[in-house]
Amino acid sequence: MNRNTKLALGASAAVLATVAMGAAPAMASAGQGAGKTVTLHATLTALNGSGASGTATAVVRNQQIRHIEVHAEGLSPDAPHAQHIHYGEQAMNECPTLALDSNADGRINTLEGVPAYGPVVVSLNTTGDTTPASFLDVGRFPVSEDGSYHYSRDHIEFTDVAGTGYPGADGTGTARQIADAIRAGEGVLVIHGVDYDGNGMYSFSPEGASELNPNLPAEATDPAACGVLR
Template sequence: MTAQRMARTTAWLALPSALCLAAASPALAHDGHTAKTSTSASADQTYQINLEPLNKSGSQGTALLSLDGTKLTVKIEAKGLVPGQPHAQHIHGSTDGHDFHCPDASADKNGDGIVTTAEGLPSYGDINISLTTKGDTSKKSGLAVDRMPTAKEDGTLSYSRTITVSQDVADHIKDLHVVQHGIDPNDNNEYDFGKGKSELDPKLPQEATAPAACGMVRGAAVGSMPVGGVETGSGSTQGIESPGLIAGGAAALLAAGGLFAVRRHGAGRRTVRADG
């Protein structure tokens, strides 16, 4: 009886402590959740991205993304690009839970040897920021090649711009990545129709819009499958966050007077330019 009485007494003494702990648990969980979700970018955060070649382009480079609050400075140094040609470039990915990544050769669903923009989108996601040299940086400027950087005659490209981004972008910068476009599979230093027409606009060569290089923030998940709202493995743009991206981008390009046009220059060299 004495032992039973002592056990009951011990249990009653422990109960208030247990109740206090239980009452505190939701607050502790809430505090932990707050700490996890309020990871706003602090000043002077810098992330390095190594740009690796896609489509056997031979291009490579380094991008630095530096955040100061919602001010994002993007610096890119690249080489091995198509000389003298504009190269559309973007920050791709999602800030709402989708897990995107750089594609590999398996994204080439029709087996033609080229991972096209449409084939790559299910892997690297929609355009979040268009890395133009001036003016608008939204996805509406995704095809604004008249405002995209042009590679020098030696195939190098230097880019630097500071833009204001949303808080979501600042908070999820590690989930985003950089893609550069424009390839030259037949090594003739120009964009031509050797690989057919672009699925973004039949007036454009596939070479002008196919991805040339992609890089993810160091430490980001590599090889993860996209989740939620994306049709993977279909090679189509169905389910992408903005299904009207291709049509809208082409329309914006036409409205801006920046449509790619193939022309011949003095020595018969064909190139792709932006008509103004």
């Protein structure tokens, strides 16, 4: 895709869907041990001056999210918004601040926020695969209407995820380890997509390309809202 191409909001699914994730996580079998059901809540606050806010609630039992809902407002209007649960065993398990703006450009991009919230462990999309492999398949994420959406989904299984900071060559956390950490209040819900210049589309100017994929605008992937699921 040409660097100068602009992505029309709401019509960018095909392009964004081409982004690939590193390792494909393996599906995990359901745990057989004593289960614990926990209801978690997050208050979502703005990142990158987006003006977004919201709430999230998740009911987690064993290695499954029985139910999750996200209510967000103040987002870039009429735009697809990738949203995930992030978690890293060695992350701060918090939302990032500008202290993590390592290139001092005044924005926290998705990678700069990783020391705070860790990598993606669940893609909170509307249909289909919910593993990190779907993390930027924006055609399956909620689209805001006048800046708001109300998302809910049932029965999302945690999976083994590489790169989550556990001992071992590839840092794989098992579904059980990750689910235990999320139930313990260490998961961070992040909504992405900031139309910085308010021109009604995710465009390359002036922020340039996403650090996650040079074919995507940073506007499409920068974090817009964040909250810890406690």
